[in-house]
Amino acid sequence: xxxxxxxxxxxxxxxxxxxxxxxxxxxxSALEMAAQAGYLALDDAGLSIADVDxxxxxxxxxxxxxxxxxEYFGIQPSLVDNNRTGGSSFLCHAIHAAxxxxxxxxxxxxxxxxxxxxxxxxxxxxxxxGSPYEAPHGARxxxxxxxxxxxxxxxxxxxxxxDLAHVALAARGWAKLxxxxxxxxxxxxxxxxxxxxxxxxxxxxxxxxxxxxAAAVVMTxxxxxxxxxxxxxxxxxxxxxxxxxxxxxxxDLTVTGAAISGPRAMAAAGVSPADIGAVQLxxxxxxxxxxFLEDLGFCPKGEGGRFVSSGAIAPGGALPVNTNGxxxxxxxxxxxxxxxxxxxxxxxRGEAGDRQxxxxxIALSHGNGGVLSSQATLVxxxxxxx
Amino acid sequence: MEETLHAEKRFLALLADGSFWLQRDPATGLAVxxxxxxxxGHGGQLTEFQPVSxxxxxxxxxxxxxxxxxxxxxxVLVDLDEGARMLSHMPDASPEDVAIGDPxxxxxxxxxxxxxxxxxxxx
Numbered sequence: 001x002x003x004x005x006x007x008x009x010x011x012x013x014x015x016x017x018x019x020x021x022x023x024x025x026x027x028x029s030a031l032e033m034a035a036q037a038g039y040l041a042l043d044d045a046g047l048s049i050a051d052v053d054x055x056x057x058x059x060x061x062x063x064x065x066x067x068x069x070x071e072y073f074g075i076q077p078s079l080v081d082n083n084r085t086g087g088s089s090f091l092c093h094a095i096h097a098a099x100x101x102x103x104x105x106x107x108x109x110x111x112x113x114x115x116x117x118x119x120x121x122x123x124x125x126x127x128x129x130g131s132p133y134e135a136p137h138g139a140r141x142x143x144x145x146x147x148x149x150x151x152x153x154x155x156x157x158x159x160x161x162x163d164l165a166h167v168a169l170a171a172r173g174w175a176k177l178x179x180x181x182x183x184x185x186x187x188x189x190x191x192x193x194x195x196x197x198x199x200x201x202x203x204x205x206x207x208x209x210x211x212x213x214a215a216a217v218v219m220t221x222x223x224x225x226x227x228x229x230x231x232x233x234x235x236x237x238x239x240x241x242x243x244x245x246x247x248x249x250x251x252d253l254t255v256t257g258a259a260i261s262g263p264r265a266m267a268a269a270g271v272s273p274a275d276i277g278a279v280q281l282x283x284x285x286x287x288x289x290x291x292f293l294e295d296l297g298f299c300p301k302g303e304g305g306r307f308v309s310s311g312a313i314a315p316g317g318a319l320p321v322n323t324n325g326x327x328x329x330x331x332x333x334x335x336x337x338x339x340x341x342x343x344x345x346x347x348x349r350g351e352a353g354d355r356q357x358x359x360x361x362i363a364l365s366h367g368n369g370g371v372l373s374s375q376a377t378l379v380x381x382x383x384x385x386x
Numbered sequence: 387m388e389e390t391l392h393a394e395k396r397f398l399a400l401l402a403d404g405s406f407w408l409q410r411d412p413a414t415g416l417a418v419x420x421x422x423x424x425x426x427g428h429g430g431q432l433t434e435f436q437p438v439s440x441x442x443x444x445x446x447x448x449x450x451x452x453x454x455x456x457x458x459x460x461x462v463l464v465d466l467d468e469g470a471r472m473l474s475h476m477p478d479a480s481p482e483d484v485a486i487g488d489p490x491x492x493x494x495x496x497x498x499x500x501x502x503x504x505x506x507x508x509x
Contacts, residue, residue: 132394133420136502137475139461140450148463155446155486199461200449200481213498248419248463248473253446 003239007268008102010234010386015225016045016218017233017345022331023182025212027121033114035072037214045218047108047231052218054079054106056093060115060125060334070113079106085242086369087282088218089113091206091376095238097219107220111341114214115333124210125334128370133291134246140199143207143285145247145371147199150287152253154201156302159290162200163305165192167286168205168328175325177315177355183329184213206286208326213333214307215342222386231349234386236362237269240376247371254302257375258366263314266297269362269379273297276379277360278347279319280340282368283326289313292366293321296377315355322357323347336342337367337376344380361385393421400435401501406492407435408470416469440492441508442466449481460484464492464505476505483507 018040021033028036034057042049055077058237059065066082083092090111094242097109117125128142129135153159169189175181195204225232241257241264244250273296282293290304298319299307305315313321324330324343331339344363346352362385365378391399393409395421400407408417409432415496417438418426420434425432442464450459460476476484478497489508494501 019402031400131420132398132500133502134473136498136500137461137473137504138459138497139448139473139475140459144448144450147450148446148461151448151486152446197449197451246473254462262414 003264004101006265007237008098009268009270010236010381011222012098012101012219013222013225013232013234014217014345014380015220015228015232016041016047017342018044018216019180019339019342020214021114022180022213023211024119025116028116030114030116031068031072031117033212033214034059034069034112037216038073038110038116041112041216041218042110046228046359047218049073051108051270052110053077054097054100054109056081056097056109056111057090058084058335060117061127072249083236084147085374085376086127087284087335087337088240088367088369088374088376089335090341091238091365091367092240094217094219094235094341094378095240095376098235098238101221102217107224109219110216111219111338112216112337113335116212117334118210118212122210128373131246134248142363142371143199143202146285146287147202148247149253149291149372150201153287153290156254157305159305161307163191163290164206164286165189166309167283167289168192170308171283171322171326171328173314174323174355175329178324178330180210181325181330192369202285202287208284208328208332208336211333212330213330215338217338217341217345232383233345233348233380234383235378236271236381236385237265237379238265239264239268240374240378242374244337244373245370250372254291256291256372258292258296258377261375261377262296262366265377265379269360271379276362277320278323278344278357278363278365279366280343280363281322281366282336282340283322283328284368286328288368291319291372295362296366320357323352323357340365340367341378348380348382387497395422396435397421398501401494403504404494405493406438406494406502406503408438408468409433413425417466419472438468440493442490442492442505444484444486444488444490445471446486447484462505464490469478472503479507
């Protein structure tokens with residue numbers, strides 16, 4: 001028995017998806033934003049909050065957000081999952097929801113998130129805390145952890161600042177095609193490379209945005225979804241991996257747990273990287289995109305910098321990556337993982353407008369939590385791929 | 387009742403006394419950091435705390451600029467000769483003189499309430 005052979009391939013599906021309040025959403029609390037995204041996703045699915053018996057929640061700073069959310073909705077779900085593996089939480093939620101749905105324990109799962117960090121504090125709201133061994137050193141985290149990984153990747157593989165800037169440039173290229181994106185103005189490689197260093201080698205332009213935003217996804221069993229009003233998006237595979245919490249304990253600074261979760265999720269789905277039409281991954285920092293493309297198998301280890309510099313991931317390239325503009329240019333409300341799922345759903349439904357990838361039938365979402373600590377990968381398809 | 391100092395407090399108490407000591411995993415012979423009740427990965431017994439040399443090698447470095455006159459913070463991951471990797475900083479080094487692969491030596495300082503191990507370039 002193995003994860004790959006036991007995962008309920010295609011037996012559960014996303015039937016509703018929504019975003020709300022991307023960019024700035026003054027006057028709303030994080031709880032209200034998550035609630036509104038949840039209502040919109042249920043509207044999209046043609047379902048009501050009264051149908052929800054599985055609730056999956058990780059709010060920015062309310063550790064008991066799952067309880068607050070159930071109370072707000074006025075429901076008493078059979079299953080509340082408050083799993084908090086950072087920005088990967090929501091992809092883990094989808095895996096757990098798939099298992100509970102497939103087992104028949106629940107019928108309708110709602111995964112929802114919201115943050116008002118930009119209008120409320122203007123800073124990244126992070127649940128990351130330092131240990132007594134790390135905190136006294138005064139390192140700015142999480143950026144410092146990613147910067148250490150970037151420095152090591154440059155040392156081992158010759159990756160350059162220009163390579164990293166190409167990740168940000170490609171994200172902006174996609175954001176310009178997405179009316180929902182927060183940063184859509186033109187930029188150049190030179191402009192990106194001239195921004196202030198935050199934690200060498202990473203500059204401001206290597207860091208994700210600080211925005212408000214909310215998202216939600218509704219899942220049911222695929223056989224129950226036939227009456228859905230939108231094209232259903234089956235979950236073909238999913239897997240996760242936690243390798244450490246603090247950056248000093250990362251087994252190898254240049255290899256993330258995506259090298260475990262990615263191949264396992266793709267094996268569960270019965271697909272290989274060549275089958276995937278679009279990749280939505282959590283680009284908290286530009287180095288993430290380089291590391292995850294390598295670890296998920298889209299290019300060899302060490303070649304990620306040269307791969308992104310070739311233009312492969314930008315609009316018009318061979319591998320569409322972060323077609324919404326990603327955390328770097330679309331939105332980043334603290335824990336971004338759920339937005340990788342919503343964008344994969346929109347692409348597979350064919351509702352991505354100017355940024356639509358033609359003929360797509362398989363999309364991959366990848367979430368990251370902590371300092372490259374938690375990795376979770378989902379593979380979505382169309383009904384034809386089940 | 388007498389308090390039993392568990393691994394975290396024992397390590398910090400040793401540091402406060404000026405001793406940089408770590409447990410070893412008998413299965414590998416390598417030092418373990420952060421300190422633990424049992425060995426990470428397999429749960430076997432660890433040795434008592436024993437001195438380490440304080441010598442190590444920079445595995446990765448990032449420099450975090452501050453508003454002058456506050457100097458930039460040089461954050462490093464150091465591989466100790468005894469095998470453990472730890473996050474630290476180099477308060478007295480110049481950013482341009484610190485690189486991956488450089489040898490460093492440990493020193494104990496207390497800036498706030500908690501003592502910590504920082505590093506200097508090896509002489």
